Amino acid sequence: MPLRQIIPVLLLSLLSLPLQAEPLLRILAWPGYADPDLVRVFAEQEDVEVEVTLVGSDDELRQKLSADNGSHYDVIAANTSEIRHFTEQQLLQPVRLDNLPNRNRQLRQFRQLSDIPGLFKDGEAYGIPYTYGEMGLIYNRDLVTTPPDSLSSLWDPRWQGQVLAYDGSSHNFSLTRLKLGKPPFTIPQADLGETLQQLVALRRNVLGFYSLPEESVTLYKRHKVALILANYGRQQLKLLRDAGANVDYVLPREGALAWLDCWAISRATPQRRLAERWIDYSLDPVVSRALSERQGLGNTLEPLPGGSNAPLLIWLEPVENAQQRAQLWQRIVAGERPENLTRP
Template structure:
C-alpha cells in the first residue's frame, strides 16, 4: 500500500571518501534536483568495466531490495511481479529486503548480491566504493521509455554515464489534519518556525537526510546564507540547519520512519501536521481521516530509487534481465500502484487499474519534478559547484543528526 521503508540512516561516508569520492560540483544551473553531465561535473569513480553484451542466463539472480519491490505473490496474491520474470528468463529470483539505505550499502559490500534498489542517499556511496558497475542502458530496452527528467541525474550517473535504471519516485509532502489546523498551511514554515500553536503534535522524518529539509527552509527564508543546494552545505550552513532542527525538536511530537505508525499518529490526532508521503495521505483519506497534503510553493525534498548492478555480479545476464523487467510498463504499473509511488516508465500509466493514479502521483509532470530536491548523498566536494570551500559529508550529517536528536 505504501512506502514500506525505514530510512533512519546512521552510517558515515568514510569508506566512500577513503576510496576517492571527489565530486567536481555543478555550474549552478537552475534545475532544482540537479543533473549529471555538464551540470554535475561528476567525480572520478573506480574503474569498473561496463557490460558490453548479453549472454546466456545464469539461472538465478540475487536481489537486494526495499520491501515489496520484488514480490512473487506469496504474501499477497495481488502483488506478483516476479513470477513472470522467472518464467520468461529461467532465472530464479532470490530476494532479501533491507530496512535502511545504510543496511543496503553494508550488504552490497558482501558480494552476495547482483542487483540493489538504491535510494539517492546510497547511490553515490555505492558508486564511489566500487560496489556497483556503470550500466549499459543499450542492454535495457525498456530504459528508452523512462521519463527523460529521471535520466542522467546527480544521484544515478557520473559525467553522463548512468549507474542504474530509475525505478519510482515521490516528494516529501506537507500534510495536516484539516479539522485541527487552521488556517491551512502553505509553506514549510508551519513546521520549522518557533512557537507553533501545534507544538507537540508536529511530526518530522527520522533520518540524517532530513537535514536537507531544514536546509531547503533556510534557502527560502535566509538567502544570505548562500545555500544553493540543500545537499551541499559547508560547516557554517550545516550549523545553521542544525539550529533550525534543534529549535524544531522542542515542538516535534514524533520522529517517524515507520509509515504505519505515522498513519496511526495522524488517525488518533497525536500528530496534526508534518512531513508525509502521498501514499500515507491516500491511506488516511481512504480511512476518512480529514487530511490534506501539498507540495509547498518553495518545493520539497523527495526520493527516487535506482536499480544498480553489482560490480562483480556472477549473474549479470539475469541481473540485466531483471532491470529490463522491473522497468517494463506492466510491471511498473503493478508495482508502483501497489507500493504508492510514481513510475519511472512513461508507458506504465496506460496499465494502472486506477486511471487517475499517475495524475495523483504527478508521474509525467516535469514541472512538479523540478520542485523536488531528490535525496542525494552529501559529499565533501560541494555539489553546488563551489570550489573555495569544503562541504560537509554524510558522516558529518549523521553526527549532526545525533546531536539534534540528543
C-alpha cells in the same frame, strides 16, 4: 518391502533439496518497490529465489549496502544522489543497457541517462530510473484549518507533539536549511550550530519519527497528528487516505526536495544477469503501473496525471558530508541535549 526402500530415497532427496544451489536474487529496496506478489511472479518466471530487504531511510540503505562491500545484495534501489555516492564508493557496477529491452517503454526524459546527474560515469550507466516523487507536507484537515504553506509549520509550537517527521539524516538537515532559506545540500561549518539547534527544536516539537510510510499511518491512527513531513510524498498520502485519514497534501513555498529512485547493481553480486532481468521486469508496464496504482508514486513509463504541480522541485544532490550528517542525526534522534551536541 518396496516401501521401506523408497522411504530413505525420498528422505535423502528431501534432505538434498537445500543443498542444490539455486540462484538467489537479493533485493534491497524501499517499501512498495518489490511487492511480494510481483516478486513471486518473477521468481517463478526465472525459477530463482528472491529475497527482498526493505529500507526506511537512506542512512539504513547506506549502512546495509556498505557492509562487507555490498556483498549482501545484488540489486538495490536508491535515489540519484545515493547512486552517485555508491558509484564513487565503487559499490556498484555498470548496467548493460542492451540487456534491458523494456527501457524502450520509458519516457524520453528517463531514457536519456546522461542528462540525469549521478547516473553516468566514464560513459557507463550505473542507475536505471524507476520511480520518483517529492517530499511535501501532509496535514490533517480536521485539525489544520488553513493549509500550511511553509516548512516552518513543522516547528510551530501550536502543533507541539502533533508533528510526525522522518527519521533520515540528510533530508532533515536539507529541510532545516531550506526552512532557514539557505542552500540545502551544503552547510558551512559556521552554520552547523544553528542547524543543529533547529534540528533539536524540531525533535522537541514532534510526536515521533517514522521510517517506513506504514509507521506514519499507524502513528496517525493512534495519536492526534496535525502535520506530517511526507518523505514518501504522494505514496504516503495515498496510504493515509486508504486508511481513512482526512488529509491533504501541499508543497511548501521554500520548495520540495524531490528524488528519482533508480535500480543499480552491486559490484559484488554473483548474479549480474539476474539483477538486470529484475530491473527489466520492473519496467514491465504491469509492474510499473502497479507502483503508481498501489503507492501513488510516479513511474517512468507514463507521465503523472495532470502533470506535476510543484512550484519548485529541488532534486536531491549529494551533501557536503553525509557521514557527518548521519552521525549528528544519530545523536540528535537519540535524545542528546543541544548543549552536549555542540560540544565536539
